[in-house]
Amino acid sequence: MGVPKPLTDDEITAALTELPGWERTGDEITRTYRIRYHAAVAAIVTIADRSRRIQHHADLDLRMDSLRATITTHDAGHVLTHADFDLAHRIDAIVSAHQSLPLD
Numbered sequence: 001m002g003v004p005k006p007l008t009d010d011e012i013t014a015a016l017t018e019l020p021g022w023e024r025t026g027d028e029i030t031r032t033y034r035i036r037y038h039a040a041v042a043a044i045v046t047i048a049d050r051s052r053r054i055q056h057h058a059d060l061d062l063r064m065d066s067l068r069a070t071i072t073t074h075d076a077g078h079v080l081t082h083a084d085f086d087l088a089h090r091i092d093a094i095v096s097a098h099q100s101l102p103l104d
Helices: 010-015 035-053 082-097
Strands: 023-025 028-035 059-062 066-071
Touching: 010 023, 028 082, 035 059, 035 066, 035 082, 066 082
Parallel strands: none
Antiparallel strands: 023 028, 028 066, 059 066
């Protein structure tokens, strides 16, 4: 399979236009969702299961009323790749299914 190819700045900017609420900070993309604690725990379990299946994971930070996801491709030297944006789309769908509202 090999090491994923890093995206260019232009590719990253274009990919972010398809992910409202996600922001780039250096070589990571991050989004914070407002979500009830127990719903967030359930979302994290689902995210972890899907992440295992695609062999790509996010760093997740659970708080009483929010969940923050941060993504980068560790295997490619902590840079952004297509896998990061694919995972971000999946996380959006999972969190949405757990009835959350993103913070603006």
